[in-house]
Amino acid sequence: MSIAPPHVAEAPDADISETEPLPSWVIPPAEGFTADDLDRLRGIPPHTELIDGTLVFASPQTxxxxxxxxxxxxxxxxxxxxxxxxxxxxxxxxxxxxxxxxxxxxxxxxxxxxxxxxxxxxxxxxxxxxxxxxxxxxxxxxxxxxxxxxxxxxxxxxxxxxxxxxxxxxxxxxxxxxxxxxxxxxxxxxxxxxxxxxxxxxxxxxxx
Missing domain, CATH: 3.90.1570.10 (tt1808, chain A)
Known part of the structure; x- marks a missing residue:
């Protein structure tokens, strides 16, 4: 006698409208960030640097x-x-x-x-x-x-x-x-x- 596998409920599709918006610094502007942007961007990690228009994030220190x-x-x-x-x-x-x-x-x-x-x-x-x-x-x-x-x-x-x-x-x-x-x-x-x-x-x- 075959036994039917247990029913596994499918996860509902994520409601895109409820997801958190990405911070503005995730996608840099085409020309890169400016030095003044470091004071305006919200949510960037501590000790973030800007080198050649690119954000550089700090790694755990030894x-x-x-x-x-x-x-x-x-x-x-x-x-x-x-x-x-x-x-x-x-x-x-x-x-x-x-x-x-x-x-x-x-x-x-x-x-x-x-x-x-x-x-x-x-x-x-x-x-x-x-x-x-x-x-x-x-x-x-x-x-x-x-x-x-x-x-x-x-x-x-x-x-x-x-x-x-x-x-x-x-x-x-x-x-x-x-x-x-x-x-x-x-x-x-x-x-x-x-x-x-x-x-x-x-x-x-x-x-x-």
């Missing part, structure tokens, strides 16, 4: 990334002279379609007077720092420092995790070429006189 940000911000804040400030998680408005977010910036003190501002400009920044992540390696090593140099930011550091240790690649702007020149790489200790006197025990950061 423990190395988090440790380096905390340690570098603390060390730089202690070493910076009174006319400078150290901040993180703020975008830089570098052009009509460029608004990257460095991991850390060292700013001239006059730039932090407006508590409601959402970005800084290149003229506010003395040093930009990127801690390289696997997902953002191409941008951190190439496109973003290119944008910082073209905008005239005098100093750039790139921090890499190599052989279980942090390595800081220090760059200084060549005004004639509007490009960065590598002035040194530092593994165990970062000791510099520019942009100000700095002495950071890099090896100790990982051991904490």
């Amino acid at each position: 423990r190395f990334h988090a440790l380096m940000l905390f340690a570098l911000q603390k060390e730089l804040d202690q070493a910076a002279p009174d006319h400078l400030r150290v901040e993180r998680e703020m975008t830089l408005k570098l052009g009509e379609r460029q608004r990257p977010e460095p991991d850390i910036v060292v700013l001239h003190a006059h730039a932090d007077s407006d508590m409601m501002r959402t970005f800084y400009e290149a003229s506010d920044v003395l040093l930009a720092i990127e801690v390289v992540s696997a997902e953002s390696a191409e941008r951190d090593r190439n496109r973003k420092p290119q944008l910082y140099a073209e905008a005239g930011i005098p100093h750039f550091w790139r921090v890499e995790y190599e052989d279980g240790q942090p390595t800081v690649y220090v760059h200084q702007l060549n005004p004639a070429t509007h490009a960065y020149t590598l002035t040194g790489s530092h593994r165990d200790r970062l000791k510099l006189s520019l942009p100000f006197e700095i002495d950071i025990d890099l090896a100790a950061i990982i051991k904490r």
Whole structure:
């Protein structure tokens, strides 16, 4: 005797009229987004950057990334002279379609007077720092420092995790070429006189 299979009710067709509308930033305009759009778009994830008119979203950070940000911000804040400030998680408005977010910036003190501002400009920044992540390696090593140099930011550091240790690649702007020149790489200790006197025990950061 055959047994009829149990009746399985079919799922009703979704009512398209009840679905949530897509946010405006899902579909970019033909010419790409502008730097000012970041302040107008609603619902974009935190730490969204704009590079070449395209929105770039942040990925979950590694423990190395988090440790380096905390340690570098603390060390730089202690070493910076009174006319400078150290901040993180703020975008830089570098052009009509460029608004990257460095991991850390060292700013001239006059730039932090407006508590409601959402970005800084290149003229506010003395040093930009990127801690390289696997997902953002191409941008951190190439496109973003290119944008910082073209905008005239005098100093750039790139921090890499190599052989279980942090390595800081220090760059200084060549005004004639509007490009960065590598002035040194530092593994165990970062000791510099520019942009100000700095002495950071890099090896100790990982051991904490």
